Amino acid sequence: MAGLELLSDQGYRVDGRKAGELRKIQARMGVFAQADGSAYIEQGNTKALAVVYGPHEIRGSRSKTLHDRAVVNCQYSMATFSTGERKRRPHGDRKSTEMTLHLKQTFEAAILTQLYPRSQIDIYVQILQADGGNYCTCVNAATLAIIDAGIPMRDYVCACSAGFIEDTPLADLSYVEEAAGGPQLALALLPKSDQIALLEMNSRLHEDHLERVMDAATKACKDVYAVLDQAVKEHLQEVSAMLGDRGMA
Amino acid sequence: MLKSKTFMKKTRSGGVLKIVREHYLRDDITCGCEGCEECSQENPVLQLETVLQSSLCTSPHYLLPDTNVLLHQVDILEDPIIQNVIVLQTVLQEVRSRSAPVYKRIRDIINNSEKYFYTFTNEHHRDTYIEQERGETANDRNDRAIRTAAKWYNNHIKKSKNMAHLQVLLITNDRKNMEKALEEGIVAYTCEEYIKSLVANPELVDRLAAVFDEKNEIESGKLIFSEHVPLSKLQQGIKSSIYVQGTFRASRDNYLEATVWVHGDDTEHKEIIIQGLRNLNRAMHEDVVAVELLVKENWVAPSSVVLQDDEESDDIESTEEKEKILKTGVQANAKPSGKIVGIIKRNWRPYCGMLARSQIKESTRHLFTPADRRIPRIRIETRQASTLEGQRIIVAIDGWPKNSRYPNGHFVKNLGTAGDKETETEVLLLEHDVPHQPFSQAVLSFLPKMPWSITPQDMKHRINLRHLYVCSVDPPGCTDIDDALHCRELENGNLEVGVHIADVSHFIRPGTALDQESANRGTTVYLCEKRIDMVPELLSSNLCSLRSEVDRLAFSCIWEINQDAQIINTKFTKSVINSKASLTYAEAQMRIDSPTMNDEITKSLRLLNKLAKILKRRRIDNGALTLSSPEVRFHLDSETHDPIDLQTKELKETNSMVEEFMLLANISVAQKIYDEFPEYALLRKHPAPPPANYDILVKAAKSKDLEIKTDSAKALADSLDKAESLAFPYLNTLLRILATRCMMQAVYFCSGLDNDFHHYGLASPIYTHFTSPIRRYADVIVHRLLAVAVGADTTYPDLMDKHKAAEICKNINFRHKMAQYSQRSSVAFHTQLFFKTKGILNEEGYILFVRKNAIVVLIPKFGLEGTVFFEEKDKVKPNLVYNDEIPSLKVENSTFYMFDKVKVRITLDASNLQHQKIRMALVEPEIPGITPLTKSDQSNSKGEPALKKSKLDK
Numbered sequence A: 001m002a003g004l005e006l007l008s009d010q011g012y013r014v015d016g017r018k019a020g021e022l023r024k025i026q027a028r029m030g031v032f033a034q035a036d037g038s039a040y041i042e043q044g045n046t047k048a049l050a051v052v053y054g055p056h057e058i059r060g061s062r063s064k065t066l067h068d069r070a071v072v073n074c075q076y077s078m079a080t081f082s083t084g085e086r087k088r089r090p091h092g093d094r095k096s097t098e099m100t101l102h103l104k105q106t107f108e109a110a111i112l113t114q115l116y117p118r119s120q121i122d123i124y125v126q127i128l129q130a131d132g133g134n135y136c137t138c139v140n141a142a143t144l145a146i147i148d149a150g151i152p153m154r155d156y157v158c159a160c161s162a163g164f165i166e167d168t169p170l171a172d173l174s175y176v177e178e179a180a181g182g183p184q185l186a187l188a189l190l191p192k193s194d195q196i197a198l199l200e201m202n203s204r205l206h207e208d209h210l211e212r213v214m215d216a217a218t219k220a221c222k223d224v225y226a227v228l229d230q231a232v233k234e235h236l237q238e239v240s241a242m243l244g245d246r247g248m249a
Numbered sequence B: 001m002l003k004s005k006t007f008m009k010k011t012r013s014g015g016v017l018k019i020v021r022e023h024y025l026r027d028d029i030t031c032g033c034e035g036c037e038e039c040s041q042e043n044p045v046l047q048l049e050t051v052l053q054s055s056l057c058t059s060p061h062y063l064l065p066d067t068n069v070l071l072h073q074v075d076i077l078e079d080p081i082i083q084n085v086i087v088l089q090t091v092l093q094e095v096r097s098r099s100a101p102v103y104k105r106i107r108d109i110i111n112n113s114e115k116y117f118y119t120f121t122n123e124h125h126r127d128t129y130i131e132q133e134r135g136e137t138a139n140d141r142n143d144r145a146i147r148t149a150a151k152w153y154n155n156h157i158k159k160s161k162n163m164a165h166l167q168v169l170l171i172t173n174d175r176k177n178m179e180k181a182l183e184e185g186i187v188a189y190t191c192e193e194y195i196k197s198l199v200a201n202p203e204l205v206d207r208l209a210a211v212f213d214e215k216n217e218i219e220s221g222k223l224i225f226s227e228h229v230p231l232s233k234l235q236q237g238i239k240s241s242i243y244v245q246g247t248f249r250a251s252r253d254n255y256l257e258a259t260v261w262v263h264g265d266d267t268e269h270k271e272i273i274i275q276g277l278r279n280l281n282r283a284m285h286e287d288v289v290a291v292e293l294l295v296k297e298n299w300v301a302p303s304s305v306v307l308q309d310d311e312e313s314d315d316i317e318s319t320e321e322k323e324k325i326l327k328t329g330v331q332a333n334a335k336p337s338g339k340i341v342g343i344i345k346r347n348w349r350p351y352c353g354m355l356a357r358s359q360i361k362e363s364t365r366h367l368f369t370p371a372d373r374r375i376p377r378i379r380i381e382t383r384q385a386s387t388l389e390g391q392r393i394i395v396a397i398d399g400w401p402k403n404s405r406y407p408n409g410h411f412v413k414n415l416g417t418a419g420d421k422e423t424e425t426e427v428l429l430l431e432h433d434v435p436h437q438p439f440s441q442a443v444l445s446f447l448p449k450m451p452w453s454i455t456p457q458d459m460k461h462r463i464n465l466r467h468l469y470v471c472s473v474d475p476p477g478c479t480d481i482d483d484a485l486h487c488r489e490l491e492n493g494n495l496e497v498g499v500h501i502a503d504v505s506h507f508i509r510p511g512t513a514l515d516q517e518s519a520n521r522g523t524t525v526y527l528c529e530k531r532i533d534m535v536p537e538l539l540s541s542n543l544c545s546l547r548s549e550v551d552r553l554a555f556s557c558i559w560e561i562n563q564d565a566q567i568i569n570t571k572f573t574k575s576v577i578n579s580k581a582s583l584t585y586a587e588a589q590m591r592i593d594s595p596t597m598n599d600e601i602t603k604s605l606r607l608l609n610k611l612a613k614i615l616k617r618r619r620i621d622n623g624a625l626t627l628s629s630p631e632v633r634f635h636l637d638s639e640t641h642d643p644i645d646l647q648t649k650e651l652k653e654t655n656s657m658v659e660e661f662m663l664l665a666n667i668s669v670a671q672k673i674y675d676e677f678p679e680y681a682l683l684r685k686h687p688a689p690p691p692a693n694y695d696i697l698v699k700a701a702k703s704k705d706l707e708i709k710t711d712s713a714k715a716l717a718d719s720l721d722k723a724e725s726l727a728f729p730y731l732n733t734l735l736r737i738l739a740t741r742c743m744m745q746a747v748y749f750c751s752g753l754d755n756d757f758h759h760y761g762l763a764s765p766i767y768t769h770f771t772s773p774i775r776r777y778a779d780v781i782v783h784r785l786l787a788v789a790v791g792a793d794t795t796y797p798d799l800m801d802k803h804k805a806a807e808i809c810k811n812i813n814f815r816h817k818m819a820q821y822s823q824r825s826s827v828a829f830h831t832q833l834f835f836k837t838k839g840i841l842n843e844e845g846y847i848l849f850v851r852k853n854a855i856v857v858l859i860p861k862f863g864l865e866g867t868v869f870f871e872e873k874d875k876v877k878p879n880l881v882y883n884d885e886i887p888s889l890k891v892e893n894s895t896f897y898m899f900d901k902v903k904v905r906i907t908l909d910a911s912n913l914q915h916q917k918i919r920m921a922l923v924e925p926e927i928p929g930i931t932p933l934t935k936s937d938q939s940n941s942k943g944e945p946a947l948k949k950s951k952l953d954k
C-alpha cells in the first residue's frame, strides 16, 4: 500500500543513517601480489576490487600509442554473484561499456599521463557485490590501486553519489534509495583543488536544487577522502614496518 | 561523525532471493524528555510536569501506546487532554502501512506542539533494536520491540534525578502483549482501563472504540453471517474467476438490497444484484467487495419496494419475513445475482446521524441511525443517551462481528441540536466529504511569518507593476480577491490590458503540508452563510488577496490588444502590483456610467468594458453558449442569520466584463502551458453532450411550435436566441434552463492522457483555470506550470508526472462536484428555514419536466424546484396517462404539458427530523381528489408543524 519511507520525519533513512552520513567504508591495499597495484574496498554492502598494471609498453595494436602521454585502459565488470538475482554478464553489455568509459574519462583526468609517453596503464575493476553507488566505489577502489602501484596522480579521485528526496539531499545512496527512482548524481572529485573529474546525473532535477545536491556530494567526497587517506597512511605504516623488519634482519 | 557510530548488520532473507541490507544502529538518538540529564538534546518534547491525572497511576507519566491503540483509538488520542505520548517508530510504521488516513492524523498530532507527542526512533537505536527470532511472527516481534522500548524508557528515566518520579505506561489492548509486559515488569494498562481512570474527564469514555476480542466472539450468540474469506484467498479466487471484484452500492430505499458494480471493462455482467441480509454479508456502501455469483435459478429481479430498517430487536427472524416480500419481483426480469464472500477494502468513514434510544431505560447500548440511508444502523455504547437524544452526532464504526445484526461503533462527537443552522451545516459538510477542520499546526507552520513584506529575494523573477492603475471588481463583501485588471493606451494606439492574479504558488510550495492540505481540499466551498477555505485565512483573505492600497505579489498576463480586440502579443510574468481600488460590480458600473468621473481607474474600466463587449460578441458568434440557471441569493437577517428574503441574482454589465477577461486569460494560459508541456498541462474540457441528451429540449420546444437545432453549439445558441414568444416572455429562460440540464459536466484532465480538449460551452479549442488560485487547486498547478514555462520558478518531479497529474485531476473533479452538492444542500436547507417562517404559501410556477406519475415545477420567484406527486401512499390512485412523444401527463381530465403555468401550495414537511423537505401540492388547475382542500382541512397535509406555526405567526 504505502511505499517505503526513504526519509522519516525525524530525519532518518531506511538504514538508520542521517541525510549527510556515508555508509561504513573499509579498504585494503596491496591485496594481489601479482599486480603492480591493487585494492579492495567496501562501502556498506557494495564491494569492489581494483587491479592496476603498468605503466608498461603498449600491448596489442601499436596504433593506439600516444606520443605525448600514456594510454589509460579501463575495464569494468560485475561478478555474476554480485546481485541478488544471478545474471550472466558478458563483457561489453551496455551498462558495463558505459561504466568503462566513465572510469577511463575519470582517470585520464587524474593520472599524470604525460609522464609516461608511449606507454599504457591498465585498470581493471570488478564489483563483487552491488548495493548502490557502484561507479563511485569503483573509482575509490581504483584510486587506491593506482596509489598502490605508485603511479603519480594530481590528487586522490574520490567519488560519492547523492540523491534528492523530500527536498533533502542524501549522501551515498544505497541500492534501496537508488531503486526509488528519484534524481541521483555521481560525483568524482579531486578534493584538494575541488576539481570535478566526472559528474553524472540520472533523471530530472531542477537547476535550483542542483547546488544543494552538489554541495552534499562534494561534502561526501571529502568525507570519503578522509577515509581513503587514512587507509593509505595505515597501509604505508604496515609496509614500512615490514620493510623495517626486513632491514633489521 | 562516521567514526563515532557503532555498526551492526542485519540480514533479511526471503524467498529465493537473498537480500542483504545494512542497518546502522545509533547511539545518538535522544529520548525527548525535558528532564533528561543523559541525552544532550535541543528541543525536548515530553514535559517534565504533566497534566494528566489518572487514578491508576498517581505519579506523572508518559503514555506509550501500541499499534492497535493508535489505529483504533485515534479519536481519543486527538483529544486535547491526551498529552505527553511516546510514539515508537515501530508503531508509526505499522500504522503507515495499515491505514493512510490514520497515519495522516497521527502525524498531524505529532506536529501539533501543544500535544507533546514524541516520536522515538527505536528501530535505529542501539539499545532498543531487536532481531526477529526464529519462529517468531512479525507481529510478535514488533510487540516485543515495543516492550523493549518501554523497558528502555523506564530504565533511562531512572538515570536522571529529576525524572525519578516519572513513569512510562504501556497502553495495549492485546491480552498476550499485556501479560508478557507485566511479566517483564512493565506497567501496562488497556486503553479502556486507562481512559476510565482519568480524573475529571468522564466524557472521554464514550469515544473509546468498541474493540472486541476475536476469540471470545464465537462463544456469545449465534452466528448470523458467514465468515468473510481472507484477502489472500479472495485474490486467488478473483484471479481464477470464482469471485468477481466490484464496488458495493447500497440502495437508498431498500436496506435489504444492493448492487455491486463490477470492476474491469471486459466482464460479462456489469451489475450484480445482492438481496437479503445474509447475502449482503456485512458489506457497506462504497466498500470494495468480492462477490460469488449465484446459480441462475436463484437469480432475482430488482424489487421496487421501499423498505426501511426499523426493527428494534436484534432478532433476524422478522427480517427474514421481510425478505420474502422482495421475492415478489417478476422472475422474467431476473438479473445476475450474488452474495458477498469477502471485503477487499472497507470504505468506512465517520457518519453523521441521530441516536435512536433503546427502549430499555437503563441500557447503555443504543442504535444510531445515519443520515445517509445507504448506511445501516450502528450499535454504540454510551451513558449520555439522554443528552444525545435529538442531537446530530458522529459515530465511527469499529467492526462488524459475524454474530451481530448491526455493526459496532463508538460515539465521536456531538454536532449540536438537529435543525440548528450550525449543526446542519456541519452535517452537510461531513456528508459531502468536504474537509473543513481547522488547519493543523503542521499546515500553518508553512505560512509566512508576520509581519510580512516583499524581500529583494522575492523580486528576483518579478517585475514591478506598482505604478499601474490596477483595480479589482468583485461581488460585495468579497475578501478573497483573486484577480485585478488594468488597461491603458499605448503610444502606438493599441491598448495594454493586464489580468493580475494572486500569486498563490509563491506561498504554497510543492510537497509541504500546506500544499498537501490544499491539494486535498481542492476548492473553497461557498455555502449560504459560510466559506470553507482551501488555504488558511492569512493567505486567502490577506497575503494573497489583491486588496487595494497594499503591495501584493501577482502573476500577470499582459496583452497588447488593438482597438478591435485582436491580440497582438501576450506576455506572462510574475509581478508586484498595488491595486488602486477594490470595487463591487455595482460601483464599477456606476463609475463607467457617470459622465463626471474621469480618473485613471474609471478610464481604464471604460476601455475594458468596451473591449469586453467586442470579445463577448465574437465568442458568441463562434458558438459559445449563454445558458441560465436561476440563481438565488438569500437576504440573511444580520443578527440571526435567518433567511428573510430570497432574490434571484442580478447580473450587471461589469460582471460580464470581468468574466470576459478571465476567459481570455484562461485560454491564453492554457495555450501557453500546453505548448510548453504537451504531456503535463492541466486543462479543462467540456465534452459535447450526446445528441440524445437534447431530445427533451427539442420535444418541449416543438410542443410550443419552436425549433431548437442541436447539431452544433452555434446552432443551439442561435436557435435559443430565436426561440422567443411574445405572449410568454419567460419561455426563453425556461428553454435555457432546460438546455443547461442537457449539458455534460466540465472536467479537469492532464493533456498527456487525453486527446479531446474541446470546451463545448465556451466554444474554445483549449481551456484551463488560471484566474482563481486562492479558491481552486487546479489554478495552483496551472500557476506552477506557467511559472516554470516563463522561468520564474522551479519544477519538481510530480509536476512532470502525468499519472500524478491525473490523480490530482480525479480528486479536484470529485471535490468540485461535492462542493456543488453541498452548496445545493445549503440552499435547500435555507429554503426550508425560509418556508418554516413563511408557513404555507401558494405560488405560481412552471412545469419544467413531466414524469410518469409526477410533474416537476419551478417557482421562478424562489428559484425553487419541487415535485408534485399524483400517487400517494394510502390513497386512491388517480387515472394517469403519460405521453412520451409530446411530453405530457393526463391526470383524470386535466393534461399537463411542459412549461404550463400552475399554482402550487408549498409546505415544509418536518415529519422526519433527519430528512425535512419542501412539499408541493397542486392548487391550480383544480383536480378533484388531488388538489388540497381548504386551509382549515388538514387531512392530507403532512406538514403539520409548519401549518401550526403559520397560524401562530398570524
Ligand SMILES: [Zn+2]
Binding pocket: B030, B031, B032, B033, B036, B037, B038, B039, B156
Ligand atoms: Zn534521555
